[in-house]
Amino acid sequence: xxxxxxxxxxxxxxxxxxxxxxxxxxxxxxxxxxxxxxxxxxxxxxxxxxxxxxxxxxxxxxxxxxxxxxxxxxxxxxxxxxxxxxxxxxxxxxxxxxxxxxxxxxxxxxxxxxxxxxxxxxxxxxxxxxxxxxxxxxxxxxxxxxxxxxxxxxxxxxxxxxxxxxxxxxxxxxxxxxxxxxxxxxxxxxxxxxxxxxxxxxxxxxxxxxxxxxxxxxxxxxxxxxxxxxxxxxxxxxxxxxxxxxxxxxxxxxxxxxxxxxxxxxxxxxxxxxxxxxxxxxxxxxxxxxxxxxxxxxxxxxxxxxxxxxxxxxxxxxxxxxxxxxxxxxxxxxxxxxxxxxxxxxxxxxxxxxxxxxxxxxxxxxxxxxxxxxxxxxxxxxxxxxxxxxxxxxxxxxxxxxxxxxxxxxxxxxxxxxxxxxxxxxxxxxxxxxxxxxxxxxxxxxxxxxxxxxxxxxxxxxxxxxxxxxxxxxxxxxxxx
Numbered sequence: 001x002x003x004x005x006x007x008x009x010x011x012x013x014x015x016x017x018x019x020x021x022x023x024x025x026x027x028x029x030x031x032x033x034x035x036x037x038x039x040x041x042x043x044x045x046x047x048x049x050x051x052x053x054x055x056x057x058x059x060x061x062x063x064x065x066x067x068x069x070x071x072x073x074x075x076x077x078x079x080x081x082x083x084x085x086x087x088x089x090x091x092x093x094x095x096x097x098x099x100x101x102x103x104x105x106x107x108x109x110x111x112x113x114x115x116x117x118x119x120x121x122x123x124x125x126x127x128x129x130x131x132x133x134x135x136x137x138x139x140x141x142x143x144x145x146x147x148x149x150x151x152x153x154x155x156x157x158x159x160x161x162x163x164x165x166x167x168x169x170x171x172x173x174x175x176x177x178x179x180x181x182x183x184x185x186x187x188x189x190x191x192x193x194x195x196x197x198x199x200x201x202x203x204x205x206x207x208x209x210x211x212x213x214x215x216x217x218x219x220x221x222x223x224x225x226x227x228x229x230x231x232x233x234x235x236x237x238x239x240x241x242x243x244x245x246x247x248x249x250x251x252x253x254x255x256x257x258x259x260x261x262x263x264x265x266x267x268x269x270x271x272x273x274x275x276x277x278x279x280x281x282x283x284x285x286x287x288x289x290x291x292x293x294x295x296x297x298x299x300x301x302x303x304x305x306x307x308x309x310x311x312x313x314x315x316x317x318x319x320x321x322x323x324x325x326x327x328x329x330x331x332x333x334x335x336x337x338x339x340x341x342x343x344x345x346x347x348x349x350x351x352x353x354x355x356x357x358x359x360x361x362x363x364x365x366x367x368x369x370x371x372x373x374x375x376x377x378x379x380x381x382x383x384x385x386x387x388x389x390x391x392x393x394x395x396x397x398x399x400x401x402x403x404x405x406x407x408x409x410x411x412x413x414x415x416x417x418x419x420x421x422x423x424x425x426x427x428x429x430x431x432x433x434x435x436x437x438x439x440x441x442x443x444x445x446x447x448x449x450x451x452x453x454x455x456x457x458x459x460x461x462x463x464x465x466x467x468x469x470x471x472x473x474x475x476x477x478x479x480x481x
Contacts, residue, residue, distance in 0.1 A: 057084050078459045116150055229271060337386070
């Protein structure tokens with residue numbers, strides 16, 4: 001074996017140096033060329049691994065349950081999202097460390113990535129100032145994993161075709177079928193007949209699908225049903241439109257069957273907004289949708305009963321806290337507790353994940369001020385969530401956290417704003433049209449639904465919300481650039 005000679009060079013007449021074969025410099029140049037040749041293949045592999053994690057999160061998360069566990073629905077889903085988030089972060093860091101990928105200056109100026117970074121930073125600040133750092137650090141880790149998932153959807157999703165939206169349908173179809181079977185007492189594998197009969201006053205609560213309860217199912221299906229309806233309007237082929245409309249009917253009908261006022265109201269408002277975007281004169285679809293909504297509320301017995309309760313409550317001459325609590329499904333106490341936490345901690349909140357830890361002390365204070373609230377049907381509950389993400393965001397992260405909440409909503413809504421003139425024609429695959437028609441309706445639905453529900457705290461709805469929002473802003477960014 002001959003030793004490798006030191007670099008030898010010679011200068012030609014043009015002044016350039018050439019490397020002789022077999023020298024150390026020649027070996028280094030070969031390694032560099034090999035690395036450059038392998039880089040595209042490694043980059044493609046990294047993209048496939050991360051996108052596989054995204055697909056698994058969207059498809060698998062809504063199907064995971066542990067029937068014998070203490071927390072049958074939420075814990076398995078949150079654990080899976082955390083696992084996938086850690087994998088995405090690890091793969092991304094390895095790609096950066098070994099030079100397979102790099103961060104460009106344009107990435108550092110991207111408003112979507114800056115917003116995601118700001119959310120993570122403020123969650124970290126709020127966790128450091130938390131009243132219970134142990135709980136808040138666990139929540140911070142979960143938020144970081146959700147952020148990694150969202151970044152993956154936004155960055156890699158720019159290359160995804162329009163049919164990527166239909167990934168959300170895969171888990172939604174079996175959940176809808178199971179919910180309908182449970183709701184009409186045909187088959188319920190998650191509860192026995194004895195359990196359902198004993199809960200004669202709340203049998204509806206056993207219609208859970210694989211999500212949790214009827215309200216959770218409604219919140220999970222709202223973004224999926226809206227995505228299907230949007231595809232029904234914007235899909236480029238007739239077959240895709242027909243399939244999307246059929247899916248929208250299934251998902252939307254199941255949303256109505258959940259009897260969740262928050263989900264139904266949010267979905268109805270989103271459909272009205274979608275129809276308004278598709279019409280030059282939106283007055284007719286708005287009137288038709290309004291009349292249909294009134295007909296459903298009056299004709300469907302559960303809605304009619306709830307409407308009667310609300311109207312009779314506020315029609316009474318004397319309205320006390322207990323009457324208001326009854327009218328709004330016994331949620332007044334957690335609402336008041338959240339406002340109390342925000343009042344005491346307006347800047348950083350009580351800390352991520354700490355609402356449930358503080359709830360009972362604020363509940364007692366509220367009941368002392370309003371003794372009639374001790375008669376509430378949920379007086380013995382120790383609420384872990386506010387049942388309003390608007391109030392809970394204020395309670396756990398303060399005013400800056402709530403400002404970031406609305407910044408994210410407006411950012412998604414801006415996908416429907418008229419885009420600036422561009423010499424580059426829009427893609428012909430319908431992605432930009434989907435983004436334009438989906439952004440504002442989705443933002444309206446999310447803003448309204450989070451008034452009375454808490455999808456931010458639930459893994460199954462959040463996996464769909466972040467995926468749909470990530471694709472929407474990614475495709476709008478791709479069209480603008």
